[in-house]
Amino acid sequence: MESKVSAPLPLKSRQLYKLVLTGGPCGGKSTGQDRLATFFENMGWKVFTVPETATILFGGRVKFEELNPEQAYLFQKDLLKTMLQIEDVFFNQAEATLDRNILVICDRGGMDPSAYMGRDEWFQMLHEIGVEEFDLLNKRYDQVVHLVTAADGAEEYYTLANNVTRKETLSAAKEMDVKTRKAWLGHPYLDIIDNSECRKFEDKVLKLIQVVCDRTGIDPQDRLSKNSRKRKWLVRSIDESRFVKYEQFNILHEYLLSDNPETQVRIRSREQNGRSTFTVTRRELHRGKEFVETRTQITFREYTRYRTMKDRSRAPLHKQRRCFMVGNQYFNLDLYTVIPPSANSLQLDGHLIFLETYTTVPKGEPVLLPDFLEIEKEITGQAAYSMYSMAKIPNSDRETDEFVGAAECLDD
Known part of the structure; x- marks a missing residue:
């Protein structure tokens, strides 16, 4: 594409x-x-x-x-x-x-x-x-x-x-x-x-x-409102002939081992036109009250070093991301180029495609979605569709405890 x-x-x-x-x-x-x-x-x-x-x-x-x-x-x-x-x-x-x-x-x-x-x-x-x-x-x-x-x-x-x-x-x-x-x-x-x-x-x-x-x-519309929340949908098909202008990135996510079950760490490579940026993301439980997410840009050398700490019980996640606007609403469309190991039952017609946006409109209420996408259903808050869940390799042995915040961080 x-x-x-x-x-x-x-x-x-x-x-x-x-x-x-x-x-x-x-x-x-x-x-x-x-x-x-x-x-x-x-x-x-x-x-x-x-x-x-x-x-x-x-x-x-x-x-x-x-x-x-x-x-x-x-x-x-x-x-x-x-x-x-x-x-x-x-x-x-x-x-x-x-x-x-x-x-x-x-x-x-x-x-x-x-x-x-x-x-x-x-x-x-x-x-x-x-x-x-x-x-x-x-x-x-x-x-x-x-x-x-x-x-x-x-x-x-x-x-x-x-x-x-x-x-x-x-x-x-x-x-x-x-x-x-x-x-x-x-x-x-x-x-x-x-x-x-x-x-x-x-x-x-x-x-x-x-x-x-x-x-x-x-003008970001309500994307930056304090009440704005991410909503996600499963996409069945795309009408490429009617797709609007977009920016496309190739993204690779990998989860790292953590010796603290209250901390989740993952790294990301984000590439466009042969140039990449690298990020480490941490989710940590603060005083037993809420999970705080921090992101830090890292160098390629640091990224390479982090990759030696990969959680072998979870597979890398490969996807193409399209960023686009319809009217004043901003969307991300994620097309998984490799089906994650725990997502085989989630794919439609051999594809796994998610649409996401930030909005103040609550889950379940209608949002104006792109008419060049065939939407199967909303998947906001469904654990099976989180990256952490989909990356899990069935029957694999994990070296450390599972992240305790997995049930709260469902829409990554």
């Missing part, structure tokens, strides 16, 4: 949008970046994600607490120069991409280092590297989104586990959050995503995507 790819865009109508994601420790940047990138890719945008420079350098065994004042200043100056150079690489690639809209997501930006020093030192540093604060604050980035630390308003979710370079206590995290927020005061498009009115972490992620959609002029 061939993808109906986007046509080249006239330069005057093409958007190149440069976004900074910043915030305090454990604010949700990693998951937010991945969800944001996936959302815009599904809308047909090209997305570049700029890695956090500090994490790269600290990963090389630099220990900031061991540096004397002179070393710390030199490190911060080199960090800023490196950050701007890495960003320029991605900005140049974005400028050279002419056939679609482009979103560049920077994991922190040029003003963030100013939170770690006095104003005199900061201006001295800028003078030495030939950079103006006005340009960093007002001209370099189209939007800055600050994700408030979980230590301020969502303390039960604050953790050091998902970032090996993070060492801050609750009070230190809140203090650092305030300093980072103040560093960006004055940017013409600064949005602050706090933890208020967020009953769960997913609400915060939806708020993030919404503020970026607002700035870029995208």
Whole structure:
């Protein structure tokens, strides 16, 4: 099946949008970046994600607490120069991409280092590297989104586990959050995503995507509403002659072993036109109350290392995903290219095809569905149709306990 790819865009109508994601420790940047990138890719945008420079350098065994004042200043100056150079690489690639809209997501930006020093030192540093604060604050980035630390308003979710370079206590995290927020005061498009009115972490992620959609002029309809839920249908057939324009991705999911039955981990490869992104997704039970899902983009090397930890009792899941819109409603259509081992009885005419969308319309109530698809039935909330269930290899021995949240996480 061939993808109906986007046509080249006239330069005057093409958007190149440069976004900074910043915030305090454990604010949700990693998951937010991945969800944001996936959302815009599904809308047909090209997305570049700029890695956090500090994490790269600290990963090389630099220990900031061991540096004397002179070393710390030199490190911060080199960090800023490196950050701007890495960003320029991605900005140049974005400028050279002419056939679609482009979103560049920077994991922190040029003003963030100013939170770690006095104003005199900061201006001295800028003078030495030939950079103006006005340009960093007002001209370099189209939007800055600050994700408030979980230590301020969502303390039960604050953790050091998902970032090996993070060492801050609750009070230190809140203090650092305030300093980072103040560093960006004055940017013409600064949005602050706090933890208020967020009953769960997913609400915060939806708020993030919404503020970026607002700035870029995208109307996601009710997909980003806090009451929006995923609904799924089993598809019998497709009328290819009437299919609307879509973006197509080849996706591979694999479940990993976990020594904690309250944690589920899977990795994903997502490929389009020979280029791939890699993600690790974790579902964890927090204080026995709810399952929180976090996603982090990983490198190919990390992805390869994770694959050695595969759960051998579950098969890899191969599918083609088509992302498209009908009217104002956004849909994903998943076509399994290999029937999962526990899904043989679910296929129709030798195919296994699912349609999904996010909507505030409750399960069972009518939703306007694409008329070029023949829908067999709704499968929202049916355990047999979850990826975790379908991947199970019958009569296989599992090395660790089954995920205790399988009954609650049915619509993955």
